[in-house]
Amino acid sequence: MSAEISVETHSAIADIAARDWDRMAGDNPFTSHRFLHALEASGSVGDKTGWQPLHLTATLDGTLVGVAPLYAKTNSQGEYIFDHGWAEAYARAGGRYYPKLQCAVPFTPATGPRLLSPEASIRVALLQGMAQIAERAELSGVHVTFCTEDEADLAAEAGYLRRTSQQFHWLNDNYGDFGDFLAALSSRKRKDLRKERERAQGFGGTIRQLTGDQIEPRHWDAFWRFYQDTGSRKWGRPYLTRAFFDRIHDTMRDDILLVLAEREGRPVAGALNFIGPDALYGRYWGCTEDHPFLHFELCYHQAIDFAISHGLSRVEAGAQGEHKLARGYVPVETHSLHRMSDPAFHRAVEDYLQREREAVGEDIEILSGHTPFRRGD
Structure with a gap:
């Protein structure tokens, strides 16, 4: 990460001016300041919910250049990208999986930007900053869920693993x-x-x-x-x-x-x-x-x-549900990024994700052959 970029965490979205956050976040409803603030002000996230805000800001020469919705997670509830098996495996090996860092929109399995900056170099800096925070606090790792495909393409450069999952979307x-x-x-x-x-x-x-x-x-x-x-x-x-x-x-x-x-x-x-x-x-x-x-x-x-x-252009109807297929919703890939602080565990997760990606790709291919659309005309 460039030495000129300063990355800082914030324990409440209210600590960041709405106009500054939304200047980075754009017009996605779920990463808007008002949505994230509604979660915190209503007590839906915060103490004793498993979601402790640690929102990230990146500044360059005193100017805000990037933000990210970030949480310390004490469980894996409300994420919809399932890692319970990883937690159990890490615990059996003597590790402590929770807390972990989660860059996400709580309770919202909808694809959207997570690394909120117009500059790819700043998005990489945000990923690297999360990894450094996790390592310094001796947390098990960082997870960026339901990110965009462009963000997922930054995985290797930032030292993250790319995970592919599947949802059903209706396309106009x-x-x-x-x-x-x-x-x-x-x-x-x-x-x-x-x-x-x-x-x-x-x-x-x-x-x-x-x-x-x-x-x-x-x-x-x-x-x-x-x-x-x-x-x-x-x-x-x-x-x-x-x-x-x-x-x-x-x-x-x-x-x-x-x-x-x-x-x-x-x-x-x-x-x-x-x-x-x-x-x-x-x-x-x-x-x-x-x-x-x-x-x-x-x-x-x-x-x-x-x-x-x-x-x-589309309807995203949430997680799971093959019954959506018969109603014109088609299988599409979703993406997430993962970086484990323990190198050996990181390699084990990497091996698992490679096999999982192949399985997800096969599922999507099979399901795509069972859509209700006309064939060949």
């Missing part, structure tokens, strides 16, 4: 409406999705897409009930606090698409999405009533409708 092929998208599918799949939407939309109520000032506090009351139900069933305790939703209502409602299903004037299901400059990011879903296919309608089909009508 300049469709004019949902019908154009259906026309790109095979006849059988097209009929299946039409029937699915008819069943879902016939649940006995109405479906509404709300953004900006259309979203009212009462809608968050309903969505909190949905979120609590889903969270308690999936991971035991919801990660986000009720105050988080109040915060994003105040500061980010123009970046939010809330899809609600209402019956007799009462919300019974909902899906929360964040709107990026070129993508829609599906994040949370929940319900208080079960209706056939309503989950698919609110989370996937309504998201496609919105993306088409607003000229967005």
